Amino acid sequence: MDHDRQLVSSGSPLEPRIGFSRAVRKGKHVAVAGTAPIGDDGTTAGRGDVHAQTVRCLDIAEAALKEAGASLGDVVRTRIMLTDVTRWEEAARAHGERFASVRPVCTFVEVSRFIDPEWLVEVEIDAILD
Numbered sequence: 180m181d182h183d184r185q186l187v188s189s190g191s192p193l194e195p196r197i198g199f200s201r202a203v204r205k206g207k208h209v210a211v212a213g214t215a216p217i218g219d220d221g222t223t224a225g226r227g228d229v230h231a232q233t234v235r236c237l238d239i240a241e242a243a244l245k246e247a248g249a250s251l252g253d254v255v256r257t258r259i260m261l262t263d264v265t266r267w268e269e270a271a272r273a274h275g276e277r278f279a280s281v282r283p284v285c286t287f288v289e290v291s292r293f294i295d296p297e298w299l300v301e302v303e304i305d306a307i308l309d
Contacts, residue, residue, distance in 0.1 A: 187246045189239055191217060193294070202243035209249045211304040213260065214240045215293060223297040229266045233259070233273035236302040241277070244306060253306040254283045260301045264289035270300055 188194055189201035202211045216232035217239070218224035225231025241251060257278070259270050267287045274285065293301060 185247055187243045189214075189243060192221070201239070202247050204247040204249070207308040209244060209247045209253070209304075209306040209308065211240045211243050211302075211306075213301040213303050214243075215295065215298045215301050223295060226297055227299075229261070229263075229269035229299050230273050232298065232300045233270040233302065234276075236300060237273060237277055240302055240304045244304065249306045249308055251277055252281055253308050254278065254281055254304055255307050256305040257283050257285045258303040259285065259287045260290045260293075260303075261287065262290060262292055262299050266299070 183206055185204040186200040187202040187204070191201065194200065199212055201214070202209055214236045216224045216235040218235065223232075224235040244250060244253070257274065259267070259274060261267060261270060264287060270287070278285075290301075
């Protein structure tokens with residue numbers, strides 16, 4: 180067992196099925212997996228609303244960062260995946276609300292779809308602790 184490796188779960192039922200963690204901390208590095216807009220009740224949050232879904236993704240990812248001992252200020256890279264990249268500004272507004280002062284590198288990409296067709300966006304985050 181690697182004692183320098185911390186696994187963080189968000190409680191998603193997909194984690195054990197797929198065999199992944201919401202986040203992994205290894206030393207000073209924290210990686211947050213592609214995070215979907217799943218509400219506390221297990222259904223899609225913010226149906227049809229890219230901004231609301233992005234906010235939900237960032238809420239889940241931020242909680243995972245905190246559990247791993249990191250904060251938004253430690254974030255060095257974000258990836259925003261959208262099913263319709265023409266709606267990037269809605270996701271960018273949510274990203275800017277969290278990261279305007281942090282300014283990590285950021286990539287927006289279009290994907291054909293996600294596991295759940297109601298998901299319009301997923302977010303990945305990488306952080307490095309000081």
